[in-house]
Amino acid sequence: MKVLIAGLGLIGGSLALALRERGLADEILGVESSPEHACEALRLGLADRIVTLEEGVPEADLIVLATPVDTLPLLAVKALNRIDGRQVVMDLGSIKEELCEVISMHARRGRFVAAHPLWGTEYSGPQAARRGAFTGCNVVLCETERSDADALAAVESLFRTLGAPVLCMNPEEHDLHAAYVSHISHVTSFALALTVLEKEREQRHIFDLAGGGFRSTVRLAKSAASTWVPILLRNKYNVLDVLREHIHQLQILRRMIERDDAEGLADAIRRANTIRRILP
Amino acid sequence: MKVLIAGLGLIGGSLALALRERGLADEILGVESSPEHACEALRLGLADRIVTLEEGVPEADLIVLATPVDTLPLLAVKALNRIDGRQVVMDLGSIKEELCEVISMHARRGRFVAAHPLWGTEYSGPQAARRGAFTGCNVVLCETERSDADALAAVESLFRTLGAPVLCMNPEEHDLHAAYVSHISHVTSFALALTVLEKEREQRHIFDLAGGGFRSTVRLAKSAASTWVPILLRNKYNVLDVLREHIHQLQILRRMIERDDAEGLADAIRRANTIRRILP
Numbered sequence: 001m002k003v004l005i006a007g008l009g010l011i012g013g014s015l016a017l018a019l020r021e022r023g024l025a026d027e028i029l030g031v032e033s034s035p036e037h038a039c040e041a042l043r044l045g046l047a048d049r050i051v052t053l054e055e056g057v058p059e060a061d062l063i064v065l066a067t068p069v070d071t072l073p074l075l076a077v078k079a080l081n082r083i084d085g086r087q088v089v090m091d092l093g094s095i096k097e098e099l100c101e102v103i104s105m106h107a108r109r110g111r112f113v114a115a116h117p118l119w120g121t122e123y124s125g126p127q128a129a130r131r132g133a134f135t136g137c138n139v140v141l142c143e144t145e146r147s148d149a150d151a152l153a154a155v156e157s158l159f160r161t162l163g164a165p166v167l168c169m170n171p172e173e174h175d176l177h178a179a180y181v182s183h184i185s186h187v188t189s190f191a192l193a194l195t196v197l198e199k200e201r202e203q204r205h206i207f208d209l210a211g212g213g214f215r216s217t218v219r220l221a222k223s224a225a226s227t228w229v230p231i232l233l234r235n236k237y238n239v240l241d242v243l244r245e246h247i248h249q250l251q252i253l254r255r256m257i258e259r260d261d262a263e264g265l266a267d268a269i270r271r272a273n274t275i276r277r278i279l280p
Numbered sequence: 281m282k283v284l285i286a287g288l289g290l291i292g293g294s295l296a297l298a299l300r301e302r303g304l305a306d307e308i309l310g311v312e313s314s315p316e317h318a319c320e321a322l323r324l325g326l327a328d329r330i331v332t333l334e335e336g337v338p339e340a341d342l343i344v345l346a347t348p349v350d351t352l353p354l355l356a357v358k359a360l361n362r363i364d365g366r367q368v369v370m371d372l373g374s375i376k377e378e379l380c381e382v383i384s385m386h387a388r389r390g391r392f393v394a395a396h397p398l399w400g401t402e403y404s405g406p407q408a409a410r411r412g413a414f415t416g417c418n419v420v421l422c423e424t425e426r427s428d429a430d431a432l433a434a435v436e437s438l439f440r441t442l443g444a445p446v447l448c449m450n451p452e453e454h455d456l457h458a459a460y461v462s463h464i465s466h467v468t469s470f471a472l473a474l475t476v477l478e479k480e481r482e483q484r485h486i487f488d489l490a491g492g493g494f495r496s497t498v499r500l501a502k503s504a505a506s507t508w509v510p511i512l513l514r515n516k517y518n519v520l521d522v523l524r525e526h527i528h529q530l531q532i533l534r535r536m537i538e539r540d541d542a543e544g545l546a547d548a549i550r551r552a553n554t555i556r557r558i559l560p
Contacts, residue, residue, distance in 0.1 A: 118491040137491065138488055169485070169488075177489040180486055181486060181491070182490075182491060182493055185496075185497040190548065190552040191533055192529075193554075198525065199460050205457065206460055207461065209398055209458055209461045210461040210559065211399060211417065211462060213402075214461045214559075217499075218465070219493075221553065221555050224549075225547075228549055229545045242475065243530065247527055247531065249474045250467070250523065250526070257513065257519055257520060266506075269470055269505035269509065272469075272470040273473075276502050278487045279487075279495055279498065
């Protein structure tokens with residue numbers, strides 16, 4: 001199988017490594033808008049050749065779109081415009097509603113599979129690509145009923161080979177859930193980093209006290225603006241909803257602390273503890 | 281050396297394991313208010329005998345206080361009341377101002393060393409005790425000028441043997457810094473868990489999308505109320521200050537998302553990214 005990957009950063013690059021590791025790709029073509037990333041990707045073996053989308057699409061059996069989410073809808077249309085009836089196009093983006101809407105009336109909609117592997121790190125670019133990236137992570141597929149059976153089967157088989165369980169969801173549900181369990185974590189982490197960095201201006205030794213807990217909650221604050229600005233703005237209404245609820249919960253905790261409400265605070269913490277049920 | 285540890289939970293229990301591992305204690309006496317924890321601690325080898333504070337203190341060379349922070353000031357006074365001029369009392373609590381004030385005029389103040397090893401996990405109780413716990417973690421000592429030289433030297437040597445670098449700070453500075461880089465992380469994590477659990481009532485499959493990022497920011501939400509209610513209430517004014525600033529930062533980010541301010545958002549994220557400088 002010849003695979004074209006557009007965007008050889010953290011996600012696209014890690015997929016390239018996984019395809020090679022499992023022997024799923026005979027050749028990997030890369031599309032990269034950044035010349036530095038293109039060089040780096042070749043050097044790291046993430047692609048065999050760097051091509052333009054126009055050059056590469058006709059050659060590839062599978063076209064994978066792994067660029068920032070704001071570029072995906074147009075890129076999906078351009079890729080679909082250039083394929084024939086046996087090729088498959090898949091994206092790996094972390095929001096789905098706009099993308100699925102944009103391609104919904106495309107004559108070749110059936111050749112597209114919308115996928116979101118729930119994997120990532122706080123790093124970006126080709127050098128962030130990691131071996132074994134998707135193994136054990138859920139992959140959400142959206143609007144599978146709109147994909148041709150063979151295209152869907154090809155993508156499902158790919159993720160099965162990578163050891164990533166597949167589940168289906170509609171795009172609206174996906175984007176709402178993603179706001180709750182991924183996007184909000186990034187916003188709180190950015191805000192936490194800004195809070196502490198602000199204070200550090202006066203208090204230089206503040207980080208001498210940073211332990212594993214701080215490290216863990218602030219880790220995502222290292223994530224790239226080029227990835228996250230598009231996600232937060234394109235999933236705006238869901239993100240704003242979650243953010244409002246999160247600020248509300250913080251204000252409730254703040255009021256309990258203000259009033260020395262030990263019982264209320266203990267009760268809230270015990271309710272928060274039930275997250276163990278889901279994340280043991 | 282005979283060591284008494286009051287509180288054989290996560291911190292006290294882990295210290296017991298570390299003392300044994302490094303051959304620093306000939307015998308460990310444990311004080312435990314919970315009968316279940318006492319049994320568990322004996323079974324896990326965290327203590328050789330369970331005693332009362334009154335029984336144990338006269339026997340021990342070093343008395344370590346590792347109970348919840350609201351119990352520490354009185355316990356410190358009671359321990360100091362029962363020692364002679366060669367014994368040493370140390371606490372391992374994560375706030376210091378009230379404790380240092382309470383013992384400040386005690387006739388045996390010099391025998392006390394106020395210590396805070398910057399280590400912990402989200403688990404609690406004797407079964408949470410871990411080998412190698414303090415190695416590589418900073419330990420803050422407060423008001424070292426108020427401790428006798430030999431008592432201070434004994435505690436410093438203990439942490440040196442455990443591989444934990446020691447630094448000094450005044451109690452006010454310590455509690456402020458701890459609010460910024462530890463206590464706030466817990467509050468945001470509790471609030472995040474509550475936000476998502478609230479939503480889960482309607483949306484049962486929300487956690488299918490939870491990846492490593494969510495797991496990392498929400499980890500601390502598993503922490504025990506019995507540990508954290510006293511910390512948040514005893515460090516109230518610092519925690520409220522940080523919480524106000526954190527909510528303010530979240531509101532700024534929210535407003536940028538509302539207004540589609542991509543540039544402002546990118547700038548804020550890039551500033552948050554500078555946390556890399558401190559936590560590579």
